[in-house]
Amino acid sequence: MAVLTAYLSFNHPETIYGFIGAGAYTPSMMLLVLLASNLIRLVKRPGKQIFLFAALTGGMAIGANETGLVVANVLVFSVMTYMFLKSHPARMTLLSLFLVLTVFSLAAFLAPGNGFRDATKEFQHEKEFFFALGKSISRFSLNSVYWVPITALTSLLTLEYARRRELVLKPVLASISPFLMVVVFLGCCVLSYFPNAWARGVVNTAFRTVDVVQFIFTTGFICCFLHYFLGRASKERQDDIVFGDTFRYVLIGVFLCTLYASTKAKTHVTDLVRKAPAYDKDMMARYQQVAAASKTDTIVVLALRQIPVTIHFDDIYPDVGNWRNINVPTYFHKKAVRLKEPNRYIEALYGMEPLEKQDDK
Amino acid sequence: MVHMQGAASGCILLFRRLLLGQIRTLMSTSQTKGAFRKVLDFAGDHFIVLVAIAVIAPLIAISAYIHPVSDDYAFANYFRGLNFKDFFIKMYTELGGRFFTFLFVTLLPMPLDTNMMPLTADDLLMYRIAPILFLAGLALSLHHLAGSLFQKVSQEQR
Numbered sequence: 427m428a429v430l431t432a433y434l435s436f437n438h439p440e441t442i443y444g445f446i447g448a449g450a451y452t453p454s455m456m457l458l459v460l461l462a463s464n465l466i467r468l469v470k471r472p473g474k475q476i477f478l479f480a481a482l483t484g485g486m487a488i489g490a491n492e493t494g495l496v497v498a499n500v501l502v503f504s505v506m507t508y509m510f511l512k513s514h515p516a517r518m519t520l521l522s523l524f525l526v527l528t529v530f531s532l533a534a535f536l537a538p539g540n541g542f543r544d545a546t547k548e549f550q551h552e553k554e555f556f557f558a559l560g561k562s563i564s565r566f567s568l569n570s571v572y573w574v575p576i577t578a579l580t581s582l583l584t585l586e587y588a589r590r591r592e593l594v595l596k597p598v599l600a601s602i603s604p605f606l607m608v609v610v611f612l613g614c615c616v617l618s619y620f621p622n623a624w625a626r627g628v629v630n631t632a633f634r635t636v637d638v639v640q641f642i643f644t645t646g647f648i649c650c651f652l653h654y655f656l657g658r659a660s661k662e663r664q665d666d667i668v669f670g671d672t673f674r675y676v677l678i679g680v681f682l683c684t685l686y687a688s689t690k691a692k693t694h695v696t697d698l699v700r701k702a703p704a705y706d707k708d709m710m711a712r713y714q715q716v717a718a719a720s721k722t723d724t725i726v727v728l729a730l731r732q733i734p735v736t737i738h739f740d741d742i743y744p745d746v747g748n749w750r751n752i753n754v755p756t757y758f759h760k761k762a763v764r765l766k767e768p769n770r771y772i773e774a775l776y777g778m779e780p781l782e783k784q785d786d787k
Numbered sequence: 788m789v790h791m792q793g794a795a796s797g798c799i800l801l802f803r804r805l806l807l808g809q810i811r812t813l814m815s816t817s818q819t820k821g822a823f824r825k826v827l828d829f830a831g832d833h834f835i836v837l838v839a840i841a842v843i844a845p846l847i848a849i850s851a852y853i854h855p856v857s858d859d860y861a862f863a864n865y866f867r868g869l870n871f872k873d874f875f876i877k878m879y880t881e882l883g884g885r886f887f888t889f890l891f892v893t894l895l896p897m898p899l900d901t902n903m904m905p906l907t908a909d910d911l912l913m914y915r916i917a918p919i920l921f922l923a924g925l926a927l928s929l930h931h932l933a934g935s936l937f938q939k940v941s942q943e944q945r
Contacts, residue, residue, distance in 0.1 A: 442846070442918045445895055446858040450888045452921040457887075459928040466935040489887030537884030583835050593937040645929065649936065656937065678834055685842065694845040702852035709854045710908070717905035736849055740856035753860035758901055 438633035439739040451634050454490035455641045457483045458497055465505050465520075470598040472519040480523055485530040492621030493638050495534055497614045502527055504610045508602075551627035558627075562619035565631055570615070570643065577644050579681055581651040586669045586677060588656060595656045604654040611646035618642055697734035704732040716758050724762040725755070733771045741769040843922065850918040854911065855897055862892050867899045 440447035464480035484502060487494035506520040551557045594600075618639040622631045631639075669677075685691050708730045719725045727742060742765045743751050755763045830837065855863075866874050871893055878889040896913030898906070 440856075442921055443850070443853045444856050444858060445897075445914060445917050446862050446892060447856075448918065448921050449891045449895075450885060452925065453887070453891060456924045456928040459925075459932050463928070463932040463935040486887045489885060489890075491885055491888065533886060534884035537886070538880040539878065539883040587835050588937065592940040594940050596936060596938050599936060645932075649932075652936070681838070685838070691842055694842075694849065698845045698849045702849050706852040706854075710905075713905035713907075734849070734852065736846070737853045740858075750857040753857045753864060756864045757860040 438637055439735070439737050441634050441637040443737045444739065447634055450491050451638050454487055454494035455638060457487035457490060458494060458501075458642065459645065461487055461498055462501060465501065466596070466599065468519060468523070469505065469509065469514065469516045470596065472516040477519055477523060481526045484523065484527045488527060488530040488534055491635075491638075492534075492625075493618045493635060495531055496617045496621055497642060498527060499524075499531060500610070500614050500617055504613070508606065549625075549627035549629055553624060554627070555624075558620055558623035561623040561628075562616050565619045565623070566616045566639070569636065569639070573640055573643055574647075576684060577647045578651075579677075579684065580644070581648045582677055583681060584648055585652055585655055586674055588652060589669060593656065595653060599653060600657050602653070604650065604657065607650045607653050611650050614646060615639060615643050694736050697736040701732040701734035702737065705730055705734050705738065708732075716754070716760060716763065719760060721759065722761055724764060725760060726764055726766050729765060729767050729769060733769075735771065738771070739775070741765065741772050744768050847919055847922065850915050853915055853918065855906075855914060859895065859897060859914075862895055863897045863899060866893065866895065 441451055442448050460483040461480060464476055464483055468476045468480050484498045487498045502520065502524050506517065506524050508514075509517040509520055618635075619631055622635055708728075712727050715727060716725055724746060730738075730741070740750070742754060742763055744765045744767065745751070746762050746764045751763060755761060865877065869877065874893060875886075875889055878892070879886060882889075896917060898904075898910045
């Protein structure tokens with residue numbers, strides 16, 4: 427379930443393969459999952475150790491990126507409110523956790539660097555609450571239409587697997603209303619778009635942020651699905667959900683057909699076998715060329731012969747003045763570098779959303 | 788574990804039969820049929836896990852060919868010549884409130900002394916291991932969540 431979820435979630439290579447991009451987004455996904463897990467354990471058995479884990483994972487998720495900040499706070503606030511309404515013994519511990527996370531949130535929100543970044547550009551409809559909320563809802567609605575079918579299929583497969591392994595919900599969760607779970611899950615998904623919509627107004631959501639939202643959606647969907655059906659199984663002595671062999675094989679068949687039809691899986695294999703080794707050679711040749719060049723020349727590098735789209739999402743640009751071209755020569759202590767001819771793939775990738783590329787920094 | 792042992796013993800038995808050339812008797816004995824059944828059952832039982840491994844394997848293998856991109860160079864340039872504290876303060880005051888990401892960025896596995904040196908595959912080794920660690924981290928965190936959500940059915944429920 428874990429690896430499949432991860433596989434289904436990522437659309438943009440940077441979410442895994444660029445260290446800085448992945449470093450800002452992938453740990454936030456891990457930390458949010460760990461926070462959710464620690465919250466459940468905290469409710470089940472409030473203790474200092476679990477509290478520390480929850481505070482640490484929550485604090486780190488908040489400091490990872492803005493989506494992490496919003497989702498961590500929504501999660502903790504929802505669980506805390508529910509436990510107060512239920513007069514649960516863990517409510518005061520949860521309140522303390524919420525206060526600790528508020529301090530982390532303030533540290534992220536009031537960072538001087540935020541103002542510095544804000545001052546560099548202005549966007550239409552930026553910092554308009556209702557516009558940002560409306561945009562978040564519409565973006566989520568549009569994207570979820572694409573995400574639902576495959577996620578529903580994965581959820582069914584996971585449920586079938588869980589039933590065969592005789593898994594049931596932990597008692598602490600079985601009493602929670604599935605409706606409430608769905609509301610919190612949808613709230614997290616919609617609000618994941620909010621920071622981007624708030625800060626950048628009409629500008630489209632960055633690809634890697636969409637990957638994070640999809641990950642939250644996939645994980646949340648599967649959890650809510652299993653919570654509902656396994657919750658019923660716990661209550662009704664697991665008699666009501668039995669998958670026959672025929673159903674199971676049909677499910678497996680549909681899933682395999684979906685994978686076969688998906689260009690993603692085929693692309694990964696083609697890239698690995700054919701394109702990536704050629705790309706690697708070209709890149710190594712570029713390093714040699716840049717290292718051998720004089721410090722005063724503008725280095726002109728050749729276009730890549732093969733583009734493995736699974737791992738390639740950025741390149742040098744033909745325009746010496748492009749701000750992205752500054753980083754490579756600075757790193758190698760050279761004057762300037764440019765690409766001989768444009769990388770059509772990169773242009774097509776970001777060309778549809780030109781501001782995305784310029785303002786994603 | 789019991790399933791796995793059964794499947795393993797089934798595989799060994801099939802392999803031994805094939806090795807000895809007893810193909811004619813292979814399909815006829817009930818013992819062999821049982822072994823086949825065990826292998827099929829194991830594959831069927833853990834189908835979703837096997838598929839997950841099959842689809843994720845190319846993503847892991849392709850990490851051997853990745854290269855740093857503009858943002859990686861930018862942060863390596865920021866970090867060069869600064870100590871940890873100065874780097875963190877610079878990032879927090881000039882780039883935003885992502886304090887955990889800035890701590891994480893200090894682990895950027897790229898050589899900072901590149902004067903007159905091209906990057907080689909050895910220089911990039913740690914950089915290329917990072918995606919595998921990211922994927923493994925995600926899988927482990929989801930496994931932790933599954934452990935918090937579910938338990939095996941108890942004797943009373945049976």
